[in-house]
Amino acid sequence: xxxxxxxxxxxxxxxxxxxxxxxxxxxxxxxxxxxxxxxxxxxxxxxxxxxxxxxxxxxxxxxxxxxxxxxxxxxxxxxxxxxxxxxxxxxxxxxxx
Amino acid sequence: xxxxxxxxxxxxxxxxxxxxxxxxxxxxxxxxxxxxxxxxxxxxxxxxxxxxxxxxxxxxxxxxxxxxxxxxxxxxxxxxxxxxxxxxxxxxxxxxxxxxxxxxxxxxxxxxxxxxxxxxxxxxxxxxxxxxxxxxxxxxxxxxxxxxxxxxxxxxxxxxxxxxxxxxxxxxxxxxxxxxxxxxxxxxxxxxxxxxxxxxxxxxxxxxxxxxxxxxxxxxxxxxxxxxxxxxxxxxxxxxxxxxxxxxxxxxxxxxxxxxxxxxxxxxxxxxxxxxxxxxxxxxxxxxxxxxxxxxxxxxxxxxxxxxxxxxxx
Ligand SMILES: [Fe+2]
Ligand SMILES: [Fe+2]
Ligand SMILES: [Fe+2]
Numbered sequence: 457x458x459x460x461x462x463x464x465x466x467x468x469x470x471x472x473x474x475x476x477x478x479x480x481x482x483x484x485x486x487x488x489x490x491x492x493x494x495x496x497x498x499x500x501x502x503x504x505x506x507x508x509x510x511x512x513x514x515x516x517x518x519x520x521x522x523x524x525x526x527x528x529x530x531x532x533x534x535x536x537x538x539x540x541x542x543x544x545x546x547x548x549x550x551x552x553x
Numbered sequence: 554x555x556x557x558x559x560x561x562x563x564x565x566x567x568x569x570x571x572x573x574x575x576x577x578x579x580x581x582x583x584x585x586x587x588x589x590x591x592x593x594x595x596x597x598x599x600x601x602x603x604x605x606x607x608x609x610x611x612x613x614x615x616x617x618x619x620x621x622x623x624x625x626x627x628x629x630x631x632x633x634x635x636x637x638x639x640x641x642x643x644x645x646x647x648x649x650x651x652x653x654x655x656x657x658x659x660x661x662x663x664x665x666x667x668x669x670x671x672x673x674x675x676x677x678x679x680x681x682x683x684x685x686x687x688x689x690x691x692x693x694x695x696x697x698x699x700x701x702x703x704x705x706x707x708x709x710x711x712x713x714x715x716x717x718x719x720x721x722x723x724x725x726x727x728x729x730x731x732x733x734x735x736x737x738x739x740x741x742x743x744x745x746x747x748x749x750x751x752x753x754x755x756x757x758x759x760x761x762x763x764x765x766x767x768x769x770x771x772x773x774x775x776x777x778x779x780x781x782x783x784x785x786x787x788x789x790x791x792x793x794x795x796x797x798x799x800x801x802x803x804x805x806x807x808x809x810x811x812x813x814x815x816x817x818x819x820x821x822x823x824x825x826x827x828x829x830x831x832x833x834x835x836x837x838x839x840x841x842x843x844x845x846x847x848x849x850x851x852x853x854x855x856x857x858x859x860x861x862x863x864x865x866x867x
Binding site for chain 2: 478
């Protein structure tokens with residue numbers, strides 16, 4: 457017997473907890489389509505009015521960098537400390553800029 | 554009688570709630586935001602030119618990589634802001650068209666030339682410094698995507714101001730010639746930096762509605778005063794002379810009093826008659842046209858990739 461979830465698509469759910477804040481990834485669920493995913497997300501993830509807005513995205517549509525790629529993605533930044541404000545030593549009286 | 558959707562909109566604004574892209578909003582609010590955010594985006598992009606002018610001539614490798622990083626950040630800021638603006642239903646190409654045809658403005662500060670290396674320091678310190686005062690305030694703007702963009706940009710800006718101050722400090726503590734160069738840059742950039750906050754509140758065409766809708770959170774004059782106040786100490790530590798001979802602490806107000814600005818100059822630069830207005834736009838157009846082959850190459854590559862995928866699927 458096949459599990460029904462295998463016939464459904466996987467969706468990732470993002471919830472904006474308050475106006476003005478970013479949508480945050482909160483979890484995933486199975487659904488037939490976007491509309492259904494939105495309804496399930498409401499029932500599943502916002503039972504205590506955790507949010508004011510929900511996004512659902514098909515998991516397959518998410519293209520993510522892999523941990524193994526970390527080196528070529530992020531290493532080039534490591535030798536650029538001058539991109540950080542703390543790199544610049546200024547006299548005390550003006551150091552709050 | 555106001556429509557219920559307009560009432561609902563104003564209720565959110567008054568409750569300090571953000572407006573998000575899919576919310577209903579008055580047409581004039583949308584227009585006002587598009588004007589302000591695109592103008593801000595254009596400023597980031599055009600702002601790369603005066604500093605870019607010195608990348609190849611930076612006095613050391615360290616100064617060169619720092620400046621390169623800063624200018625690269627400004628390109629990024631332009632991108633964040635264009636994207637925020639696109640959520641309001643205007644396209645990137647429309648915005649570029651408005652910039653290149655002069656319909657849209659950008660900050661008049663970038664129409665001043667960078668004559669010496671000290672100018673690069675002065676820009677980081679004063680121009681980015683003034684931008685930060687404005688942008689910190691805009692973190693509380695009522696439009697969600699703009700507000701989030703400002704929060705991200707502010708995090709990145711602090712290094713811009715510090716590297717500029719550091720560069721000026723080195724000159725100010727250097728030889729008499731270097732110190733003179735620092736003083737000259739301060740004298741030339743101080744006033745236009747104050748003009749970055751825009752006309753007096755009483756003269757500002759968009760100010761009142763912008764404040765009511767909380768697009769802007771503080772008035773031009775209040776923000777300018779903040780910048781005047783914070784800069785006095787910074788000039789003192791450099792051991793340079795304050796360009797404003799009338800600067801004076803006012804105990805009663807708890808602020809510095811200062812000279813009024815040369816508003817004729819301000820309007821003249823805004824209206825296209827600054828030193829570099831024509832050059833800035835010509836350069837932008839040229840860079841855009843010269844970049845045509847890159848866009849063509851990207852399109853050709855994507856077509857090829859799509860064709861390959863289709864073949865594999867077949
Ligand atoms: Fe910037
Ligand atoms: Fe900026
Ligand atoms: Fe900057």
